[in-house]
Amino acid sequence: MAKRGYHHGNLRQALIDAALELIEQRGPGAFTLSEAAKRAGVTPAAVYRHFEGREDLVAEAARQGFEMFADLMQYAYDKGQPSALAAFEATGRAYLAFARKHPGHYIAMFESGVSMNRTPELATACARARAVLETAAAALSEHIPPEKRPPATMVSAHIWAMSHGVVELYARTAPGTNSPFPPEDLLESGIGIYLRGLGLIAPDG
Missing domain, CATH: 1.10.357.10 (Tetracycline Repressor, domain 2)
Incomplete structure (x- = not known):
């Protein structure tokens, strides 16, 4: 998936939007933070600057x-x-x-x-x-x-x-x-x- 280019303080919302897509498609417990990061176009490590875990997201x-x-x-x-x-x-x-x-x-x-x-x-x-x-x-x-x-x-x-x-x-x-x-x-x-x-x-x- 191509990078979405969230470079101006939008990463947190990009991760939330990605999670919402995954929640709708699979359910709230059937995705990982890594999957949300990939969909948002960032590395998994970037997620932890905003959320401690999937439940926080x-x-x-x-x-x-x-x-x-x-x-x-x-x-x-x-x-x-x-x-x-x-x-x-x-x-x-x-x-x-x-x-x-x-x-x-x-x-x-x-x-x-x-x-x-x-x-x-x-x-x-x-x-x-x-x-x-x-x-x-x-x-x-x-x-x-x-x-x-x-x-x-x-x-x-x-x-x-x-x-x-x-x-x-x-x-x-x-x-x-x-x-x-x-x-x-x-x-x-x-x-x-x-x-x-x-x-x-x-x-x-």
Whole structure:
């Protein structure tokens, strides 16, 4: 592979980009630092000026992913206002859109096994993303008496898990391969059923 010519402070990002390509193609644990270095067009020794090991490289890819993810979720939430329900549903659609557009980041974030507390920066980025969904959940439940109100952290965790499940089962392959319904429709209907069950939105009809 030809050298890419990263000579002006871009080597660190070049290695992250190379790792993201390898993560998407093989998975987060199926490549070496040497392979990432080769793809970036540098010697393996150069990697260790920026990362102590492969997990540190994957963790940085995850951190960057969470920063992008949080920005997208916040944008979707703000765009969905002033309706609390529309804003909440928009964050679900943003989740699917991110997973499709940035599969390498998504895998590093959620499937690499890297602890979200591996670095303070990674923990902060992850918390910022989660906070958007918690804010959306809290806004939805404002009309419910406090003693009957489900915790926003619980609601957001459930929706996060549902979104991840739809991504894993139905958003990773060609449309229609595993489900006769678009992933967006599955997630929206699932969120609706869940929220109605909690009394956060009124029943249909």
